[in-house]
Amino acid sequence: MDPSKDNSPKHGPPSRAILPPSLSGARGKYEKARSVSYELQNAFDDLSRKVEPELNPGEERQEPDAKSGLELASLGVELALKKKEEILLERQVIIEERDANLIGPHIATKRLRASDHRYVSAGNELWKQQQKKIRFDDPGVIRLLDPRSGSISTCLLALYKKCDGLEKTKKRPSTFRSDTLTYYAGQGSDFNEESGLVWCHITGKWWAANQIKAAYIVPFFLDSDDIGEMLFGSRAPSLRRAGNALLLFSQIEKWFDTYHLVIVPVDSTETPITRWKVDIISPDIRKSYYNSSENRGQDLDGKELQFQNNNRPVTRFMYFHFMMALVRIKDVKRQGWQDVWARYYQQRPFPTPGNYLRRSMLLALATHYGTADMEVVASWITDHGFDSPLMLTDEESTEAARRVHAAVNKAIARAETGPKDGSDDEEEDSDEGDSDEGDSDEGDNEIDMEG
Secondary structure, three states: OOHHHOOOOOOOOOOOOOOOHHHHHHHHHHHHHHHHHHHHHHHHHHHHHHHOOOOOOOOOOOOOOHHHHHHHHHHHHHHHHHHHHHHHHHHHHHHHHHHOOOOOHHHHHHHHHHHHHHHHHHHHHHHHHHHHHHHHHOOOOOOEEEOOOOEEEOOHHHHHOOOOOOOOOOOOOOOHHHHHHHHHOOEHHHHOOOOOEEEEOOOOEEEEHHHEEEEEOOOHHHOOOOHHHHHHOOOOOOOOOHHHEEEEEHHHHHHHHOOOEEEEEOOOOOOOOOOEEEEEOOHHHOOOEEEOOOEEHHHHOOOEOOOOOOOOOOHHHHHHHHHHHHHHHHHOOOOOHHHHHHHHHHOOOOOOOOOOEEHHHHHHHHOOOOOOOHHHHHHHHHHHEEOOOOOOOHHHHHHHHHHHHHHHHHHHHHHHHOOOOOOOOOOOOOOOOOOOOOOOOOOHHHHOOOO
């Protein structure tokens, strides 16, 4: 395909405009990578036609010989890697154009989201080509780390069948909201309040039930095909239980889901953690109202959450949201992100050490869109990561991180547009009965929040 005719963003202010050197350099690198991708794509298409020719409807495809199959898969890996590099450079161009006021923030956000989708697709293609390469390079042996046993299995793709579209997206449990209200004693009727009122943990007030959301901390659809296991280890409570939720006023939930605010411990030495507070990490919401014209985002900064009983959210899930917020604001170069990273590097909000996420996953998530501040990332791994019998290869960690980022991006997009039917449901296109509603053990979370 001619690169001049694809769907990439079109660039170019008036020819006489003087561009910032950083933007000119970014555009030059992007165009060079784009040209290389174009040449690789042509080579891959040519070889594909020879190795995997088009078939008539009644013909059966023959298995290619090992040599040509390996050659095609190797070229596919090279192409996918170059595509990922091209998209990263494109993202940098978008950010430079936004910072130079050549495009507005809304357009930049839209283009970055489109690049997110292409980056995920390129990662998916890389994963498939890597599996083909392994199959031809070492027939009959395709590695899969089974998170539950730490052993080697024969098909890595089974771990990702849902994310590759081979299985319907699961719907959250139909009782999730009621379970969350029960877990946190969040209904006004339990406290002689007016019927129909529900508690908000952040505002510390009762609101009309339709204004309060049972907000997921970690997107629930990570709790499939062992992705949650790869992130949190075998001791991780189910992502579908109420320990993975907070009760939040609807606009505050949107800010939480889009990583404009995080929730961190009040006391960084407290174990287990019982007190939580809000930190605003985006200047964009400080002047914005969350309740008509009465309350602004800045009023929430430093505010301690108020709970009606002794139940609390699972700490490692809260840490995941915090960590993904830092990764997100770095990825999109949100205003002031460097200051936020510096602040949390100097002032650690979570108890240390805290075995919250697998070390290899921490590294893969933090560097998904390229190199981060490795000194900060290394400190996260030292302080808040854990090792276990599950040893992921670099490719497996990268692929799992890609799935996590895809799920997080999906949750962000949904938070910004709202559910189709105005409900709390995360998904509408899935099987109803496929949940673990009867397998709830929220009470364990107070005992094993840190362990």
